[in-house]
Amino acid sequence: MSIQSWTYIIVGVTFSIYIAIAIWSRVQSTKDFYVAGGGVGAWANGMATAADWMSAASFISMAGIISFAGYDGAVYLMGWTGGYVLLALLLAPYLRKFGKFTVPEFIGDRYYSNNARLVAVFCALLVSFTYVAGQMRGVGIVFSRFLEVDINTGVIIGMLIVLFYAVLGGMKGITYTQVAQYCVLIFAFMVPAIFISIQMTGNPIPQLGFGSEITDGSSTYLLDKLDNLNVELGFNEYTDNTKPLIDVFAITLALMVGTAGLPHVIVRFFTVKKVADARKSAGIALLLIAILYTTAPAVAAFARTNLLETISTKSYSDIPQWFKKWENTGLIKFDDLDNDGMIDYTNDDSNELYVDRDIMVLANPEIANLPNWVVALVAAGGLAAALSTAAGLLLVISASVSHDLIKRVYYPEISEKGELVAARISAFFAVCIAGYFGINPPGFVAAVVALAFGLAAASFFPAIVMGIFYKNMNKEGAICGMLAGIGLMLFYMLKFKFNFFGGGSADDYWFGISPEGFGSVAMILNFIVSFVVMRFTTPTPNKIKDIVDNIRIPEYE
Amino acid sequence: MKSKDRYNNYWRTNIKYVLTLLLIWFTFSFLFGIILKDFLNQFSIAGFKLGFWFAQQGSIYVFVILIFTYVRLMNNLDKKFGFKK
Numbered sequence: 001m002s003i004q005s006w007t008y009i010i011v012g013v014t015f016s017i018y019i020a021i022a023i024w025s026r027v028q029s030t031k032d033f034y035v036a037g038g039g040v041g042a043w044a045n046g047m048a049t050a051a052d053w054m055s056a057a058s059f060i061s062m063a064g065i066i067s068f069a070g071y072d073g074a075v076y077l078m079g080w081t082g083g084y085v086l087l088a089l090l091l092a093p094y095l096r097k098f099g100k101f102t103v104p105e106f107i108g109d110r111y112y113s114n115n116a117r118l119v120a121v122f123c124a125l126l127v128s129f130t131y132v133a134g135q136m137r138g139v140g141i142v143f144s145r146f147l148e149v150d151i152n153t154g155v156i157i158g159m160l161i162v163l164f165y166a167v168l169g170g171m172k173g174i175t176y177t178q179v180a181q182y183c184v185l186i187f188a189f190m191v192p193a194i195f196i197s198i199q200m201t202g203n204p205i206p207q208l209g210f211g212s213e214i215t216d217g218s219s220t221y222l223l224d225k226l227d228n229l230n231v232e233l234g235f236n237e238y239t240d241n242t243k244p245l246i247d248v249f250a251i252t253l254a255l256m257v258g259t260a261g262l263p264h265v266i267v268r269f270f271t272v273k274k275v276a277d278a279r280k281s282a283g284i285a286l287l288l289i290a291i292l293y294t295t296a297p298a299v300a301a302f303a304r305t306n307l308l309e310t311i312s313t314k315s316y317s318d319i320p321q322w323f324k325k326w327e328n329t330g331l332i333k334f335d336d337l338d339n340d341g342m343i344d345y346t347n348d349d350s351n352e353l354y355v356d357r358d359i360m361v362l363a364n365p366e367i368a369n370l371p372n373w374v375v376a377l378v379a380a381g382g383l384a385a386a387l388s389t390a391a392g393l394l395l396v397i398s399a400s401v402s403h404d405l406i407k408r409v410y411y412p413e414i415s416e417k418g419e420l421v422a423a424r425i426s427a428f429f430a431v432c433i434a435g436y437f438g439i440n441p442p443g444f445v446a447a448v449v450a451l452a453f454g455l456a457a458a459s460f461f462p463a464i465v466m467g468i469f470y471k472n473m474n475k476e477g478a479i480c481g482m483l484a485g486i487g488l489m490l491f492y493m494l495k496f497k498f499n500f501f502g503g504g505s506a507d508d509y510w511f512g513i514s515p516e517g518f519g520s521v522a523m524i525l526n527f528i529v530s531f532v533v534m535r536f537t538t539p540t541p542n543k544i545k546d547i548v549d550n551i552r553i554p555e556y557e
Numbered sequence: 558m559k560s561k562d563r564y565n566n567y568w569r570t571n572i573k574y575v576l577t578l579l580l581i582w583f584t585f586s587f588l589f590g591i592i593l594k595d596f597l598n599q600f601s602i603a604g605f606k607l608g609f610w611f612a613q614q615g616s617i618y619v620f621v622i623l624i625f626t627y628v629r630l631m632n633n634l635d636k637k638f639g640f641k642k
Contacts, residue, residue: 066613071594074612078586081617085582088624089575093631207614211604221604239598239609249591276632276641283624290617297613552568554640 006376007146014184014380015161018177018387022165025172030419033170034101034399040175040271046284048178049268051185051388053080053259053289055131056138058296059185059385064357066300067307070230070238073297075248075516079255079453081286081293086260086461088282092269094468096278097551101270102396103263103460104404110467111475112544114409119482121404123459124263126486127452128393128400129433131264135390136438139383145329145362146379155438158387163431166391166398167424171271174391181384186291188381192365192374193295196302199368210298214305226301229308234347238304243514250517258453258519261461264392267399275554303360306367311353312345319343322366331356331363394434398427451493454519458485462526468552471545477534485526492518567638574630578623586616 027033040048058080066073098106104124108117136155143154165173197209201222214222227237236242243251259265268285269278310320316334326332333354334343345353362382365375402423407414414422459482466473466481494500496508496515506514513521589597594608601607605614635641 071609071612074590074609077613078590078616081620082582082586085578085620085623089578089627208603210614211602211610213604223604223606223609239606241594245591245594249587252586252591276628276635279624279628279631283621283628286624287621290621294614294617549564552571553564554635 001372003372003375004147006373007379010373010376010380011147011383014180014384017180018161018165021176021180022169022173025169025176027168027170027172028420030101030403030416030423032172033420033423034395034403035267035270036170036172036175038099038271039273042272042277042281043284044175044179045268045272045277045281046288047182048175048271049265049281049285050288051178051182051384052268052392053265053285053389054185054292054385055389056135056142056382056386058292059189060138060142060358060361060382063296063299063303064360066297067304067360068357069242070236071241072243072248073300075251075255077293077297079252080259081289082252083256083259084282084286084289086256087265087269088279088286090465090468091260091266092278092282093275093554094551095266095464096269096272097275097554099270101267101403102399103266103464104400105408106467107460107463107478108404108408110544110547111463111473111478112541113475113479116463116475116479116482117404117408119479120460120463121400123455123482123486124396124400124404127262127456128264128396129437130452131262132390132393132397132430132434133437133441135386135393136434137441138386139390140438141358142379142382142386146376152439155435158383158390158438159431159435162387162391162394163428166394166431167427170423170427171267171395174388174395175271177391178388181388182288184384185381185388186288188377188384189292189361190295191377192368192370193299193302195370195374196306196364196368197298200302200305206295206298206302210301222301222305226305226308229305229312233308233312233345238301244512246512247509247514247517250511250513250520252517254457254517254519254523255453257457257461257523258455261456261459261464262453263400263456263460264389264396266460266464267396268392299364300360303364303367307355307360308345310367311343314343316341316343320367322363325366326359326363331359390434394427394430397430398423401426401430451489451497451515451519454489454493454516454522455486457519458489458522458526462523462530466527466530468548471548472534472540473530474534474537474540476537477530477532480533481526481530484529485522488525489519489522492522563638567634567640570634571631574627574634578627582620582623585611585619590616 031037062076095106104117104120107120139158140151140155143149144151165177193206194204197206198204201209201212202215203209203212213219214225223239227239230238241248272278272281335352337352343353344350365378402419406422407419463478463482493515496504590612597608598606
């Protein structure tokens with residue numbers, strides 16, 4: 001059977017499962033809609049969190065990015081997993097005990113102020129919208145590459161599916177579709193990785209194959225070979241850093257703290273039954289995420305070795321079939337500058353080859369000559385990753401509008417039924433806006449998605465941590481801290497990414513830290529401003545201190 | 558135990574656990590994976606340079622172990638202080 005028929009079948013089956021789950025998990029109350037009734041088990045929540053978290057970027061792009069970045073790719077690997085330690089130790093159990101529906105709700109109640117709530121809503125919307133646009137685009141791209149439909153048609157199909165289960169089932173529908181989506185995406189990622197690991201090193205476990213000898217009889221280690229190949233072509237050693245280590249440090253920290261501060265991740269821990277389950281499901285989520293995250297660097301190294309060995313300094317006429325196919329999509333470009341018919345891949349002006357990083361995962365099964373159904377599986381996996389993350393983000397957006405803005409600030413008399421209608425309407429509009437950005441992606445989306453972490457690190461993380469661990473932190477301190485943090489982050493991003501305020505190049509970076517890592521600095525500023533302002537303003541009311549005492553201890557069972 | 562003492566003891570023990578685990582978290586990721594990377598890269602296990610391995614593999618395994626350790630410690634603590642049957 002052809003790749004395309006396999007893709008139609010596998011994508012069709014997975015989509016039917018998502019729709020069936022949505023119909024089964026229709027909801028009638030706001031508690032069901034926002035937090036799945038607070039009745040999700042630890043394992044189900046762990047799986048849902050893992051799918052919620054692993055986006056189109058994790059699934060499609062990350063291995064490719066690492067493949068080109070070598071050691072530097074560690075910022076994503078450590079940054080996007082280490083944040084779960086912070087979540088489990090510093091946030092999740094207490095927010096669960098607090099027992100409300102949204103992150104702005106915690107900030108608003110803990111800092112006894114609707115202004116704090118509004119600042120938090122603004123941050124949540126800013127972070128979530130930048131993130132969701134990238135997901136919808138991802139859906140469109142997967143559709144267009146594997147099913148040869150127009151990108152826009154792909155985005156619209158994705159919108160309809162998400163709309164169906166998010167509007168009907170709210171958090172409950174999202175949770176159980178995410179459980180299914182985790183299974184699809186991890187299977188789709190692991191199957192090709194295992195095949196390729198066996199081919200290249202004879203070891204079926206990619207995490208070990210990565211450090212094994214290559215099976216060409218030369219008895220050299222794969223990574224040593226890769227270091228040599230890289231150096232021969234004028235690149236840096238694969239296992240060495242290209243970015244300054246201070247920047248690697250700052251980016252890793254910003255991604256970790258940002259992960260712990262992302263509202264769509266935090267809100268997943270509101271859905272479990274009890275405090276102990278919040279801790280446990282954070283562990284399960286990280287375990288399930290780690291399966292993909294420890295495989296990705298192995299895939300990256302295999303793909304890089306494969307690419308350098310099969311393509312570089314080979315004659316264009318001898319090139320394998322998949323190369324020509326992906327050339328048609330524009331993801332691989334070859335320009336024979338010196339007209340010698342050979343592909344020269346180098347790190348300078350004589351380079352003749354352009355390879356899009358996404359291809360490392362999307363074309364890997366074809367490069368390794370895997371069966372057609374494996375290729376189709378990768379398409380279904382990419383869609384599962386993009387849809388699950390998009391749905392989680394859309395719920396945060398709709399809850400921010402219907403619960404934080406309408407119910408808690410502007411129209412508190414609204415009935416339970418009215419709020420549920422408002423939640424569904426906002427979910428509908430959020431999907432439409434996300435779809436619009438998916439079809440007409442603003443040029444800045446790619447630049448901004450990475451920065452969403454910086455924004456979350458600079459705003460939510462300090463405010464929540466101080467809210468739990470420091471009873472004396474008052475509303476003035478928290479609000480000023482959040483504004484200072486997010487203000488500095490926005491300023492730095494606009495200056496160095498969009499050339500506002502005089503712009504600047506990498507040489508002008510403060511402390512040598514790039515915008516991607518600057519969330520670490522903005523976070524520290526948030527803490528400092530909060531403490532200074534707190535010293536000169538009114539103390540926290542005792543009533544609030546009692547609330548904090550209460551969230552610090554688990555419920556009696 | 559008086560309820561105020563009980564609360565304070567519980568919270569103090571929790572903070573001690575959290576700080577200890579975060580120290581390990583920092584050591585394996587930022588210290589071994591980044592700050593000491595060049596030094597550790599002189600050593601290898603199997604085909605991995607050690608610093609590179611911590612940065613792309615080892616730290617992630619440590620993160621998983623840390624969370625499950627915390628889960629265990631806190632479940633026992635909850636039981637000891639009567640928050641759990």
